[in-house]
Amino acid sequence: MKLLLVEDNPGDARLFNLMLLGESPPIELIHCESLNGALMIIEESRVTSSPFDAILLDLSLPDSQGVETFHRIHEVAPDIPIVILTALNDKIVASRLASLGAQDYLVKGFVEADLMIRSLHYAIERKKTEVGLKMVSKVFECMLEGIVMVDSDLLITHVNQAFINIMGYQAEEVIGRPVQMLLSERQENTFSMLWNILTTQGSWQGEVWQRRKSGEIFPSHLSASEVTRSKRESSRFVIVFSDISDIKLSEKRLHYLAHHDPLTGLPNRLFLNDRLEQAILHGKRQKTGVTVMFIDIDHFKQINDSMGHAAGDQLLRTTAERLVTSIRETDTVARLGGDEFAIILTDIHLTSDLETLAKKILDTVSQPVFLQELGLVNLSVSIGIASHRAELSADELLEKADTAMYVAKKSGRNQFRFFSPHLDSTDIQASKIEAETLQALDHQEYSLSYQPQFDLSSGKVIGVEALLRWQHPQRGLLQASDFISSLEDSGLIIPLGEWILTTACHEWKSWCARGQDPIKLAINLTYKQFNHDGFLVMVEKVLRQTGMEPCWLEFELARHIFTENRSRHFTVIQSLKNLGIRIAINGFDSGISSLNTLHQLKIDTLKVDRSLLTDLGHSKGNALYTRLILSLAQSFDLKSVAEGVENAQQLTFLSDHHCTEVQGFLLSHPLVAEDLFRLIEKQNKDSHLPSNPENSP
DSSP states (O other): OEEEEEOSOHHHHHHHHHHHTTOSSOOEEEEESSHHHHHHHHHHHHHTTOOOSEEEEESOBTTBOTHHHHHHHHHHOTTSOEEEEESOOOHHHHHHHHHHTOOEEEETTSOOHHHHHHHHHHHHHHHHHHHHHHHHHHHHHHOSSEEEEEOTTSBEEEEOHHHHHHHOOOHHHHTTSBGGGGBOGGGTTTHHHHHHHHHHHSEEEEEEEEEOTTSOEEEEEEEEEEEOOOTTSOOEEEEEEEEOHHHHHHHHHHHHHHHBOTTTOOBOHHHHHHHHHHHHHHHHHHTOOEEEEEEEETTHHHHHHHHOHHHHHHHHHHHHHHHHHHSOTTSEEEEEETTEEEEEEESOOOHHHHHHHHHHHHHHHSSOEEETTTEEEOOOEEEEEEEOOTTOOHHHHHHHHHHHHHHHHHTTSSSEEEOOTTSOHHHHHHHHHHHHHHHHTTTTOEEEEEEEEEETTTOOEEEEEEEEEEEETTTEEEEGGGTHHHHHHHTTHHHHHHHHHHHHHHHHHHHHHTTOOOOEEEEEOOHHHHHOTTHHHHHHHHHHHHOOOGGGEEEEEEGGGGGSSHHHHHHHHHHHHHHTOEEEEESOOOSHHHHHHHHHHTOOEEEEOHHHHHTTTTOHHHHHHHHHHHHHHHHTTOEEEEOOOOSHHHHHHHHHTTOOEEOSTTTOOOBOHHHHHHHHHHHTTOSSOOOOGGGOO
């Protein structure tokens, strides 16, 4: 124990020192004779982190007298217990000092050693308790949660400042009143149960509804605990609560966001699935019908791509609003994602009623939409309808409505179709592929393979034909012939065509950057690509961005391109030739107009289609036509490329008739870019054509 003795009488100081000698553990006594000296010593003890456990204070000092002496010491050392030493036995002064914080009052001449030691120990313990109570009181007042203390009669005895802030009551308005006044009428039936749990189990916590002084009801999280001082005393209760209105609002907002589409405000797929499952269960119990309409905006991707996402978003919002106005309040319309919507219809039993509603939706939605700065835009949707049967799940019902929608779209759009097991499977599959192609580019499911083209005289790879492939999530790797018509119908061939050209040119540049000599890069063009108004601009942009040298790029065109819109197409081809790009023709015929085409446009390459080589050994017509094409190419000093070479007899025939280049499975399958690079490295070291053992006869 470390004590500070503040005493100006040397005799009294020696006496007190003697009283404290021999204590175990030993007491360290620091003595000073004045108030100012005491203040300095207290300050030094703080600096050295060696505080006093207690202070023995004489009130009569040379530089201070009476209660003022205590006040000065207590002011700088409020946490140190102070025991008063005085020659006056004044009860009034003693009482006043006790009220100011003095721990004891000892009269000189009547103090024995044991009394002084006990007084000091009690003073220290009381001070610790006092400091602890002050901390508890401070915490009580500083808590952000409302705190209510309740007696055994369930009357409020104490509240803190947070309670006042939350509830709006002043302390005097609630103290002595029943705690039930703080709860709303919603808790009337549960209050007795809650307090029964509290008194039997000692604690309870949960969410309740409380009422502020203003009458406002709010949700709160409340914890109540029983506090028993002793067996003789009645129980007391402490209630701690917090206003969770903001939390509830956040939860409600999060729940809304999780179940609604942020763009249109409609329920989303998650919400729809839950509502559809409930509707199916209700329909089974009540023996009522459940029908789903699957709705897709016609040509949305083209509108979105050509006019921008802001315009697309406006179309989606407009469609959502029009769908909502078309249905009953008991029905549910949701946005499934992209441009797809669905409607759940209940208690409609007649097909005629469903037809009437579908026509109403088509009429309501299919009105022009005014887009700012773009004017009026036509809008229409395709609808698939499926009604629930006992064995169907919610997902299956949606899938069947989706299938019917594909058929409606394939049938011309802006119409509806009912699902039927007798729907034409070919139409369904074609419609599904068309819809899936729209998503495949965004999902990065397309890729390029390269069919090597070999020089017949040297055996080296002198070119490649870029071939589009689609890694379908369910059907695996698809060739372009499986889906090219869907790309054409949907218009996706335009942006995808740019992707093909850009990707192929980038990979061609990467081969050159790795030391490979430049080779010809052949790319097929469809009619829609070639006829598109922005085609030439797109080609020039890609060449500029990729650094592709135009003289190594060859566009392959079908013969029928030259029979339609002839004047315009000739102009486009001439522009391509002016850029330095090579032109190849597939499916060439020997008519006068075709010969004029070769002469006027200075075509670079004639291609022998694989269909001519298939029956080359058995069809005299195919052999004759092939010889004619090769002869024309030789006469006009053009390159000739035969595709689909799959056996040695075909290769020999082509060589005998002066074909310059060949490609096909006999020589190599289409390869990804890296495998192609390795093949070129290998073949350029050899002097003969390769033979693919898997396809040799």
